[in-house]
Amino acid sequence: xxxxxxxxxxxxxxxxxxxxxxxxxxxxxxxxxxxxxxxxxxxxxxxxxxxxxxxxxxxxxxxxxxxxxxxxxxxxxxxxxxxxxxxxxxxxxxxxxxxxxxxxxxxxxxxxxxxxxxxxxxxxxxxxxxxxxxxxxxxxxxxxxxxxxxxxxxxxxxxxxxxxxxxxxxxxxxxxxxxxxxxxxxxxxxxxxxxxxxxxxxxxxxxxxxxxxxxxxxxxxxxxxxxxxxxxxxxxxxxxxxxxxxxxxxxxxxxxxxxxxxxxxxxxxxxxxxxxxxxxxxxxxxxxxxxxxxxxxxxxxxxxxxxxxxxxxxxxxxxxxxxxxxxxxxxxxxxxxxxxxxxxxxxxxxxxxxxxxxxxxxxxxxxxxxxxxxxxxxxxxxxxxxxxxxxxxxxxxxxxxxxxxxxxxxxxxxxxxxxxxxxxxxxxxxxxxxxxxxxxxxxxxxxxxxxxxxxxxxxxxxxxxxxxxxx
Numbered sequence: 507x508x509x510x511x512x513x514x515x516x517x518x519x520x521x522x523x524x525x526x527x528x529x530x531x532x533x534x535x536x537x538x539x540x541x542x543x544x545x546x547x548x549x550x551x552x553x554x555x556x557x558x559x560x561x562x563x564x565x566x567x568x569x570x571x572x573x574x575x576x577x578x579x580x581x582x583x584x585x586x587x588x589x590x591x592x593x594x595x596x597x598x599x600x601x602x603x604x605x606x607x608x609x610x611x612x613x614x615x616x617x618x619x620x621x622x623x624x625x626x627x628x629x630x631x632x633x634x635x636x637x638x639x640x641x642x643x644x645x646x647x648x649x650x651x652x653x654x655x656x657x658x659x660x661x662x663x664x665x666x667x668x669x670x671x672x673x674x675x676x677x678x679x680x681x682x683x684x685x686x687x688x689x690x691x692x693x694x695x696x697x698x699x700x701x702x703x704x705x706x707x708x709x710x711x712x713x714x715x716x717x718x719x720x721x722x723x724x725x726x727x728x729x730x731x732x733x734x735x736x737x738x739x740x741x742x743x744x745x746x747x748x749x750x751x752x753x754x755x756x757x758x759x760x761x762x763x764x765x766x767x768x769x770x771x772x773x774x775x776x777x778x779x780x781x782x783x784x785x786x787x788x789x790x791x792x793x794x795x796x797x798x799x800x801x802x803x804x805x806x807x808x809x810x811x812x813x814x815x816x817x818x819x820x821x822x823x824x825x826x827x828x829x830x831x832x833x834x835x836x837x838x839x840x841x842x843x844x845x846x847x848x849x850x851x852x853x854x855x856x857x858x859x860x861x862x863x864x865x866x867x868x869x870x871x872x873x874x875x876x877x878x879x880x881x882x883x884x885x886x887x888x889x890x891x892x893x894x895x896x897x898x899x900x901x902x903x904x905x906x907x908x909x910x911x912x913x914x915x916x917x918x919x920x921x922x923x924x925x926x927x928x929x930x931x932x933x934x935x936x937x938x939x940x941x942x943x944x945x946x947x948x949x950x951x952x953x954x955x956x957x958x959x960x961x962x963x964x965x966x967x968x969x970x971x972x973x974x975x976x977x
Contacts, residue, residue: 507546508565512558512578520582524550524558527583531560534581536627540573541566544627547595841912871923871934877901880909889924892932898923899937903969906961918960920976927951938973945975 514522522531528548535545544563551557566574594601606613615622624630632638640647649656658664667675678684689697699706708714716725727736740746752759762768772780784791794802804811815821824831834842845853855861869882871890877899882888888898907913925934934949936957949955956977963970 508562510560510562510566510571510574511551512560514556514558517558517578518581519579522558522581523583524548527581530584531577531581533625534577535560535574537625538573538577541570543567543570546597549595843912847914871896871898874898877937880905883921884909884919886919886921887924888921889926890934891926892934893927893929894931895933895935897935897937900939900941900959900973902939903941903961903963903971904967906959906971907964907966907969913961913964915961915964918958920956920958922954922956923949924954925949925951936973938971941970942972943974944972947973947975 512518514524532545532548535541543566546561546563548558548560551559560574604613649658666677667673678686689695725736727734738748740748750760754760770780772778782792796802813821834840845851865887866885868887868889869878869885871888871892874882874888874890878888878901880901883901890896901909906919910917923934923936925932928951930951932951936943936947936949938947942962946955947957955975958974958976959971960974961969961971
């Protein structure tokens with residue numbers, strides 16, 4: 507305990523009355539944040555009526571002494587008659603008591619515009635045994651703990667914004683950094699978020715995570731009109747992704763189900779592809795299946811469609827169930843290729859009750875061009891009735907390569923010549939110009955002969971072929 511002495515005549519320039527002013531000075535000392543040492547009492551010196559003794563629980567620090575000196579020097583006595591001061595100097599947590607001892611009694615505290623202020627250097631508690639409230643008809647109600655928590659709890663629940671006012675309910679909306687936690691994972695705890703036509707908005711400058719454990723979950727829109735879409739989007743032109751991931755072990759670990767259509771649409775100035783990839787080592791690792799009632803259409807632009815099987819895998823077309831198989835049946839000019847240039851490639855054509863191949867209208871040598879055009883030669887069937895020896899001049903290799911622009915060395919064209927004459931000496935003789943020939947190039951009367959042109963050079967301007975008689 508430490509005592510500090512002040513002269514009424516010299517230390518208090520505005521005067522001081524120990525009987526009426528001690529309470530006001532006590533209040534000012536308690537409100538001064540520069541003085542934290544506990545004040546015990548203020549009273550006159552019993553041995554000197556000019557001295558005031560201010561007693562603290564422990565000695566003051568130098569800064570506290572300075573603050574106390576300032577309070578004493580600046581003290582202005584309150585106007586007597588306007589203040590009612592109730593004071594107890596007892597060092598006890600119940601030193602001052604306001605009691606209404608009747609069972610039905612109460613305590614009314616009422617003030618004007620000056621308000622009611624309760625200040626304490628220790629705890630403050632209001633305890634009731636019935637429904638209670640803090641109501642203001644004007645201005646805000648503030649509950650604030652500047653150095654600790656504000657705890658609000660209820661044995662039957664806690665209601666926030668459940669009254670009759672159509673006003674906002676704000677949680678953590680101040681300008682300072684906040685960590686806002688709602689709910690916990692204890693037992694059957696639950697969090698329900700409901701909204702009317704104003705909707706629910708969740709915005710974050712960082713991560714948003716929705717996590718569930720041990721139960722089926724959903725994110726859905728119950729629509730009642732068109733264009734009420736559910737959008738999962740990455741906004742911003744950065745190398746970011748939307749990832750649908752599942753560690754499920756069933757055949758439907760990820761399902762896209764629609765009563766309408768499903769569209770995968772890539773709209774990228776960077777020309778990125780749409781990849782459907784499976785690392786599952788089974789025959790049906792990726793299924794495109796509409797076998798019950800529908801069909802599959804694969805359409806491509808100028809880059810075409812490639813179907814490849816790597817590491818010795820098979821590419822099967824129509825090898826499981828019945829149904830016709832069409833290759834390039836549309837009315838459009840195109841090149842159709844089968845096979846590879848590998849020496850190990852084998853082309854098999856098996857089974858079936860027969861084979862049909864399209865035969866264009868044969869070329870009548872009586873009216874054909876000389877030399878033959880590639881279109882005439884490509885009918886593969888030349889016929890006529892010569893009246894003497896007739897020379898049939900074949901197209902040059904340059905015309906052959908021009909007509910078949912994708913030709914490679916080794917490509918060949920078979921054709922037949924039918925001599926319908928029965929008169930000796932009426933002969934068709936094939937003229938290949940400077941190109942090599944193998945076998946008899948003359949077709950006698952009443953004879954059909956088969957020939958083959960095989961390309962041996964496709965480089966301009968030295969294109970070349972060899973003409974073979976094969977039957």
